[in-house]
Amino acid sequence: MTHLRVGAVAMAGLAAVVTPASAELNIDISQGTVQPLPIAIPDFVGGGDTAQLGRDIAGVVSADLKRSGLFATLDPASFIDRAINPNALPNFQNWRVINAQALVTGAITRAPDGRLQADFRLWDVFAGQQLTGQQFFTTPENWRRVAHIIADAIYERLTGEKGYFDTRIVFVDESGPKSARVKRLAIMDQDGANVRYLTKGQDLVLTPRFSPTTQEITYMSFGNSDPRVYLLNIETGQREVVGNFPNMTFSPRFSPDGQRVVMSLEQGGNANIYAMDLRSRATTRLTDAAAIDTSPSYSPDGARIVFESDRGGNQQLYVMSAGGGPAQRISFGQGRYSTPVWSPRGDLIAFTKQMGGRFAIGVMRPDGSGERILTEGYHNEGPTWAPNGRVIMFFRETGGQTGGPQLWSVDLTGRNELRIPTPSFGSDPAWSPLLN
Helix, strand or coil, rough: CCCCCCCCCCCCCCCCCHHHHHHHCCCCCCCCCCCCCEEECCCHHHHHHHHHHHHHHHHHHEEEEEECCCCCCCCCCHCCCCCCCCCCCCHHHHHHHHCCCEEEEEEEECCCCCCEEEEEEEEEEECCCCEEEEEEEEEEHHHHHHHHHHHHHHHHHHHHHCCCCCCEEEEEEEEHHHHEEEEEEEEEEEECCCCCCCCCCEEEEEEEEEECCCCCEEEEEEEECCEEEEEEECCCCCCEEEEECCCCCEEECCCCCCCCCEEEEEEECEEEEEEEEEECEEECCCCCCEEEHHHHHHHCCCCEEEECCCCCCCEEEEEEEECCEEECCCCCCCEEEEEEEEECCCEEEEEEEEEEEEEEEECCCCCCCCCCCEEECCCCHHHHHHCCCCCEEEECCCCCCCEEEEEEECCCCCCCEECCCCCCCEEEEEECCCCC
């Protein structure tokens, strides 16, 4: 785990004009349509070997905020002022002229012990006030993470909700021809940077899932044709077998407290939902239906489980108590519903919907109301939520002999759809909790 020391920036000398409590600049992201906020992010000031880092950090902050769809990052070519000293009051008139509503200033210096010191401030241009300011110390190789944390701080101050930029994605990297695809477990920053491989590709790997409480993942691996479920510590590389499940139909998902996993096991032609205590390895059967019950996912409070089942004749979504018992059907639209995942906010359930030869990613409320399709195409599947519950990542299959899966994201408006770069093909994404 990368350690960062974070503290508030001291502003002695500017206290008379800085009154964060009175600043009014914000974005209401509860609206169905959000007009992106114009924000200016000039290069962070740096000297000598930190000059390029200042440019790089400002670039990553800008890219993070732009990808969210909530911010319109202004072209640096339009700036009247360029590299701005964050310890001095900006000339706000020069930023009002280009219609910047928010301004980010920053500086990168090298501390005596060799670490980087990063300072930034966020300003309300029209009010002429500081909204927030922080300071970070870290090693030079962790500069990208500093940039993501700064972007999160800006996002939170202007939207009132946690950001999602200081996070990672674990996914299945797929390379080679379609007839002999090599699948390796990989991890990267949420923007596609810093890709690292977690497995070597000798065994088939499927459906990685993040723990909500630790830097651990669970995933399925097929070695010698026998499916096993593993727990892998991302930081140490330590791996342990959770169990051998020859009849497993879907990889486990963690409970919100990280102490249990819920999974689907097939027996006698039917598949039922089971929960396993990770300390005792004891399993508890939660459903007992003459059907295929699979793809279970806990609600964020751990009280309920959503899953897919064909008990009504075709694949639909059901919700039951986390301890098992009667299940309530929540999907009633046309087509088949699968891979439900509960939002970290608890307000929505994401799903895959297949109808008319096309696959869609959508959301609905936990009672089944308010169903909305966010994106559809030839083959979309495997939704996973950003930790703030505002963005969904999934994979989209492209056809043809040279085609394969690619990672995409879409926000809850359905208007901000982006491809996430990976070294080769990528599938089965899983979003980590915030790292900081």
